[in-house]
Every structure is written in C-alpha cells, then in structure tokens.
Amino acid sequence: MDRFRMIFQYFQSNSESVMNGICGLLALASVKMYTCFDFSCPCLPQYNMAYGLGIMFVPPVTLFLCGLILNRQSLVMLEEWRRPQGRREKDLAVIRYMCSSIMQRAMVAPVVWIIVTLLDGKCLICAFSCSVDPEKFVGFANTSPVQVQQLLAKVPCKDDELMRNNTSRKAVSRYLRCWSQALGWSILLILIVAAFLTRWLRPCFNQATLLQARHWSNYIDIEQKIFEETCCEHSRLFAHKCILHFFESMRREIKLHSFSLPREGERAEKEDDLLRGITDQDQVNKLLKMWYFEKPPLDISQEIQRL
Amino acid sequence: MDKFRMIFQFLQSNQESFMNGICGIMALASAQMYSAFDFNCPCLPRYNLAYGLGILLVPPFILLLLGFVLNNNISMLAEEWRRPRGQRGKDPAVLRYMFCSMAQRAMVAPVVWVSVTLLDGKCITCAFCTSVPVETLGNASHPSLSQGEMKKVLARIPCKDIYDGQELIANEVAIRYLRCISQALGWCFVLLMTMLAFLVRFLRPCFTQAAFLKSRYWSHYIDIERKLFDETCAEHARSFAKVCIQQFFEGMSTDLAAARCHPPRKAPADAGEATEKLLGIIDQGTMNTALKSWHRCKPPLHLHPPALPSDNGWAGDEQPHPPMPRREMAAYYSGV
Numbered sequence: 001m002d003r004f005r006m007i008f009q010y011f012q013s014n015s016e017s018v019m020n021g022i023c024g025l026l027a028l029a030s031v032k033m034y035t036c037f038d039f040s041c042p043c044l045p046q047y048n049m050a051y052g053l054g055i056m057f058v059p060p061v062t063l064f065l066c067g068l069i070l071n072r073q074s075l076v077m078l079e080e081w082r083r084p085q086g087r088r089e090k091d092l093a094v095i096r097y098m099c100s101s102i103m104q105r106a107m108v109a110p111v112v113w114i115i116v117t118l119l120d121g122k123c124l125i126c127a128f129s130c131s132v133d134p135e136k137f138v139g140f141a142n143t144s145p146v147q148v149q150q151l152l153a154k155v156p157c158k159d160d161e162l163m164r165n166n167t168s169r170k171a172v173s174r175y176l177r178c179w180s181q182a183l184g185w186s187i188l189l190i191l192i193v194a195a196f197l198t199r200w201l202r203p204c205f206n207q208a209t210l211l212q213a214r215h216w217s218n219y220i221d222i223e224q225k226i227f228e229e230t231c232c233e234h235s236r237l238f239a240h241k242c243i244l245h246f247f248e249s250m251r252r253e254i255k256l257h258s259f260s261l262p263r264e265g266e267r268a269e270k271e272d273d274l275l276r277g278i279t280d281q282d283q284v285n286k287l288l289k290m291w292y293f294e295k296p297p298l299d300i301s302q303e304i305q306r307l
Numbered sequence: 308m309d310k311f312r313m314i315f316q317f318l319q320s321n322q323e324s325f326m327n328g329i330c331g332i333m334a335l336a337s338a339q340m341y342s343a344f345d346f347n348c349p350c351l352p353r354y355n356l357a358y359g360l361g362i363l364l365v366p367p368f369i370l371l372l373l374g375f376v377l378n379n380n381i382s383m384l385a386e387e388w389r390r391p392r393g394q395r396g397k398d399p400a401v402l403r404y405m406f407c408s409m410a411q412r413a414m415v416a417p418v419v420w421v422s423v424t425l426l427d428g429k430c431i432t433c434a435f436c437t438s439v440p441v442e443t444l445g446n447a448s449h450p451s452l453s454q455g456e457m458k459k460v461l462a463r464i465p466c467k468d469i470y471d472g473q474e475l476i477a478n479e480v481a482i483r484y485l486r487c488i489s490q491a492l493g494w495c496f497v498l499l500m501t502m503l504a505f506l507v508r509f510l511r512p513c514f515t516q517a518a519f520l521k522s523r524y525w526s527h528y529i530d531i532e533r534k535l536f537d538e539t540c541a542e543h544a545r546s547f548a549k550v551c552i553q554q555f556f557e558g559m560s561t562d563l564a565a566a567r568c569h570p571p572r573k574a575p576a577d578a579g580e581a582t583e584k585l586l587g588i589i590d591q592g593t594m595n596t597a598l599k600s601w602h603r604c605k606p607p608l609h610l611h612p613p614a615l616p617s618d619n620g621w622a623g624d625e626q627p628h629p630p631m632p633r634r635e636m637a638a639y640y641s642g643v
Contacts, residue, residue, distance in 0.1 A: 079602070083602055083603070083605060084602075084603050084604065086603060086604030086605050087604055087605065087606060087607045088605040088606065088607050088608060119344065119345075120345065121345070121347070167468070167469045170466070170468060170469055171350070171469060174347060174348070174349050174350060174466065175349055175351065175354075177347045177349075178347060178348075178349035178354060178358055181347065181358075181362075182357075182358070182361065185361065185362075185365050185366065185369075186365075188369055189365055189368065189369055192369050192372045192373055192376065193372060195372075195376045196372045196375055196376050199375070199376055199381050199382055199385075200375075200381060200382075200385055201385070202382065202385070203382050203385035203386040203388075203389055204385060204389045207386060207389065207390070215540055215544065218540075218541065218544055219544040219547065219548065222541075222544050222545050222548050223544075223548035223551065223552065226545070226548045226549055226552055227548075227552055227601065230552055230556070230586075231598075233584065234584070234585060234586060234588065234594075237584055237585050238585065238588075238589075238594075241585075241589075297590075297591070298590055298591030298594075299589065299590035299591065300585075300589045300590065301589045301590060304585070304589055
C-alpha cells in the first residue's frame with residue numbers, strides 16, 4: 001500500500017506526470033484486455049476478414065477516445081480554443097502544443113493494442129487466411145476453388161474436425177503469423193524511429209517558441225485549477241452565510257409568533273446561539289419543511305449588511 | 308516498504324540515477340518480452356533467414372532507440388548543442404560526456420535481448436537450418452534430392468510437427484548442433500560485452516580523470532539548472548494565476564457596483580475574513596455574471612501593481628493612472 005501511495009504521489013506531483021501515469025495505465029489496460037479477450041474466429045469465408053480486421057481496429061478507436069476523455073487537458077484546450085477573444089489574446093502556438101501533447105498521449109494505448117495484436121498473429125491469420133495463394137501449400141493445391149475457400153477459411157480453427165491434424169493448415173498458419181509478426185515489428189520500429197527523431201530534432205527548431213508554448217499551456221491549466229478552487233471556497237462561504245441567514249429569519253419568525261419571554265443569562269444566550277432559536281420538535285419540523293418548500297434566495301447582501 | 312522507498316528516493320535524486328533505474332527496468336522488460344514473445348519460425352526456405360535474423364536484430368535496435376527516447380537528457384543534449392552561444396560558452400567535452408553516458412545506458416537492453424536470444428537458440432536454429440552440413444551430420448547414403456528440394460526439407464527442421472526429412476538428417480541432431488553453435492556465440496558475446504565494459508570502466512580513470520570530473524560536474528549542473536528553471540516557472544505561473552484571478556474578481560465586483568450606481572461596498576474593518584473572502588460576490592446574479600465573464604472575456608495577462616488600487620476594472624492594458632485624477636475620484640465618492 002505504501003509503495004502504491006509513493007508511486008501515486010510521484011505521478012500527482014504535476015499535471016504532466018498525471019497524464020503520463022494515465023497514459024501508462026491505459027497501455028497496460030490495453031495489453032490486459034487483449035490477453036483476457038477470447039478471440040474466436042468465425043471460420044466462414046465472408047465473415048473472417050470483417051471479424052479479424054474489426055478486432056484489430058475497433059478497440060483502438062475506443063482506447064483513443066478513452067485517452068481523450070480521461071485527459072483533463074483536452075477540455076482545457078477546447079475551452080481555450082473556443083473562448084471569445086475578450087481582453088486576452090489567443091496564442092495559436094499554445095493551442096497547437098496542447099493539441100499535439102494530448103494526441104501523442106492518447107495514441108499510446110491504441111498503438112500498443114495494434115502491435116500486440118500483430119505480434120500475437122491471431123487477427124491477421126483470421127482475416128487473411130482466405131487470401132493466401134493455395135498453390136504454395138501442398139494440401140490445398142489440387143482442390144476446386146470453392147472448396148479451397150472453405151478450407152482456407154477454416155485454417156484459424158485448430159479444433160475443427162477437418163483441420164485437426166492437417167499439416168498444410170499449420171504451414172498456412174505459420175506463414176501468416178510470420179508476416180503478422182514482421183509487420184508488427186516493422187510498425188514498432190517506424191514509430192520508435194519517429195519518436196527518436198522528434199525528440200532529437202525538436203530542440204533544433206524553434207526551441208524558444210516551444211518553451212513559451214509549454215509555459216503558457218501549463219499556466220492555463222494552473223489558472224483553471226485555481227479558479228475552480230476559488231469558486232469552491234466562495235461557494236462554501238456563500239452557502240454558510242445563506243444558511244445562517246435562513247436560520248436567522250426562521251428564528252425571527254418564531255419569536256414573532258410565539259410571544260415567549262426573552263431568555264436571561266449569558267450561558268443561556270450562548271447555547272441559544274448554537275441552537276439558533278429552534279428548540280422544539282415543531283420548530284425543527286417547520287424549519288425542515290421550509291427548507292424543502294421554500295429555499296432561500298441566492299442573495300446574502302442582507303446578511304453582509306448586518307455585519 | 309521502507310527499503311523500497313529509500314531505493315525510489317535514491318533513484319529519483321538526479322537524472323543519472325533515474326536513468327539507471329529506467330535502464331534496469333528496460334533490461335528486465337527486454338528479457339520478459341523475449342519470453343512472452345511467441346517465436347514462430349515460418350519453415351520456408353527464403354523466409355527463415357529473414358525472420359530469424361530479423362528477430363535477432365530488429366528488437367535490439369528498437370530497444371536502443373527506446374533507451375534514447377526515454378532519456379530526458381537527449382533533448383537537453385540537443386538543446387545544449389543547438390543553443391546560441393550568448394553569454395555562456397559551450398564545452399564540447401560536456402556534450403561528449405552526456406552522449407556517452409546516454410549511449411552506455413541505452414545499450415544495456417539490446418545487449419540483454421541479443422544474449423538471451425543467442426543463449427536460447429531458437430533464432431539461430433531458424434535462420435541457419437538450411438545451412439546445416441548434411442554430409443557430416445546426416446545420412447550420406449540417402450538418395451540425393453535437388454538443391455531446392457533439400458532446402459525445403461531442411462527449412463522445416465525447426466518445425467518438428469511438419470518435418471519430413473528424418474531419413475536425410477535426424478531432427479534432434481540438427482537442432483542440437485545449431486543450438487550448440489548458438490549458445491557458444493551467446494557466451495562469447497556476453498564475454499565480449501563484459502570485457503568491453505570492464506575496460507571502459509577501469510581504463511578511463513587512468514587517462515582523463517580530471518577532464519572527466521569536470522565534464523560530469525557541468526553535465527549534472529545543466530540538468531539541475533534546467534529542472535530548477537522549470538520549477539521556478541511553475542511557481543511563478545501559480546502566483547501569477549492567483550493574483551490574476553483575485554484582480555478579476557475585484558474588478559468584477561467594482562464594475563457591478565458602478566453599474567448599479569452606488570459606491571462599491573467596502574467591508575467594515577471588523578467584518579471578518581469570511582466577508583473578504585466572498586470577494587464582493589453576494590448573490591446569484593453577480594456570480595453568474597462572473598462565471599460568464601470568465602469564459603467570454605478572460606482578463607488580460609497583465610497584473611496591476613498592488614500599490615495602485617484599480618478604480619476601473621476595465622483598464623487592464625493601460626498604464627496606471629497618475630495620482631492626480633485618483634484623488635479627484637476619491638473626492639467624488641466621499642461627497643456622495
């Protein structure tokens with residue numbers, strides 16, 4: 001628990017760290033989701049490709065959208081983009097920086113899913129088993145085209161009666177898996193080279209602009225947070241005053257209707273202060289009913305003037 | 308837990324320690340990735356070599372680049388290299404030190420992958436099974452096949468379930484032979500890398516220790532300076548934001564008071580902290596206006612100096628008024 005708390009605190013230390021943490025968690029979730037998912041190829045000629053490519057591309061879109069949703073900065077960026085200019089100019093470089101930073105983080109989990117899918121191979125075997133050239137494989141060379149399609153469609157299903165001990169099935173499976181893994185590693189290589197070049201070359205171009213964009217994007221984030229905290233504090237005080245005013249007006253009303261003798265003694269007054277003049281069941285019930293049926297207006301100017 | 312916390316804090320203490328941590332994690336990840344990866348030799352003549360060597364060499368290259376990408380020092384190095392000279396000279400020795408230190412750490416994970424791959428043997432078996440010496444290991448009296456056919460048969464050696472050349476050369480024999488060569492290569496590679504590391508670590512202090520100490524110090528300095536600058540900017544942004552928001556609310560309440568044609572409500576001296584904290588906003592309409600204004604018309608990034616109270620919240624970008632007119636303003640209000 002202590003370990004998690006430390007890791008948690010480290011990631012909370014600034015908002016970029018928080019976003020990196022979320023990005024990492026989504027990537028791990030993506031891998032876990034893939035391992036838990038029970039891939040089940042339909043092994044039918046028309047359905048294979050749709051299923052295989054669907055499993056390869058639809059979850060990444062979902063993960064990308066999740067990455068955007070979970071990232072607080074995307075709302076901040078959207079607000080900064082859409083707000084009227086007012087008295088503060090809009091700096092497009094800042095908005096571009098925020099956008100690119102959000103996109104990069106959101107893309108990690110989908111890319112992890114696609115690469116894990118390709119390295120595992122099941123999706124590609126399912127999608128493209130009908131597209132291999134049957135002449136290359138002994139078992140499928142001398143059959144009619146329709147039968148070949150049916151047989152090839154069953155290649156991903158190891159437990160099918162026709163395919164159980166078929167060596168040609170294993171050969172096709174191996175062949176497709178080899179291509180799938182080669183594609184996976186190639187995509188990973190291209191992405192890493194791109195990331196490396198970006199990291200290496202970015203300081204060579206417009207470093208000063210980048211520093212400014214990063215600073216102001218951080219500023220906008222902090223300002224929004226502080227504004228929300230200020231509003232929260234304000235609403236707590238506002239509510240406090242509003243409720244005090246409500247109790248006070250209840251007390252005055254009760255005094256008006258009850259004609260009770262004024263209490264004596266300082267101690268009694270102090271207790272009365274906390275009880276705010278509400279001292280029996282009827283009064284409490286009346287207060288509660290009033291609170292529900294007739295909430296006080298959102299205006300504490302009278303309470304302030306009393307001070 | 309305490310031990311873990313100490314290790315964590317130690318690793319965090321500076322960028323180099325942090326990178327040592329990342330380097331260790333990546334080495335473990337590299338070994339784990341290899342064991343998780345489902346090696347799948349295609350068992351076809353031309354594909355075997357490409358696949359086997361690909362798995363042997365492409366992931367280490369990826370891990371090397373990843374080691375560079377994860378290292379924050381790379382952008383620091385590029386920045387230091389490309390910055391204009393300005394008032395601070397540039398020392399190429401410092402840049403060289405940074406690069407060497409990054410490269411050494413980035414090399415660990417690829418070396419681990421290559422060693423594990425060679426010691427395991429599957430890659431070399433897959434890549435070179437068509438080059439097995441059939442004359443020495445196999446059945447010499449077997450009716451000879453054409454070159455292409457032989458290659459096809461030999462290519463299936465790694466795939467025991469579809470291998471059909473048992474009379475030509477026993478599957479076990481071929482695999483054992485190839486694995487033996489692979490493991491020998493693996494151990495030689497590990498020995499070579501260790502010797503290189505030993506030489507670098509123990510010979511370097513004999514030659515350039517003074518220069519090394521200087522480079523290391525200034526490289527750490529640049530790292531720390533950059534971190535402190537980022538922290539100072541963040542602190543400044545926080546203070547700027549607080550004052551900006553405070554002035555926004557003050558300006559808001561003054562404007563609304565002016566719009567309602569009565570003097571701004573000044574909190575009496577004994578009103579207490581709570582009233583001050585209400586920032587002059589005491590009803591729903593005012594709050595709604597404030598929130599709407601926050602979106603529609605954000606205040607400029609320009610803080611008023613605290614000595615001069617802003618009489619008009621909309622005078623954001625102008626110079627502060629000179630004292631004369633302000634006294635007149637005060638006289639007008641007190642007259643009312």
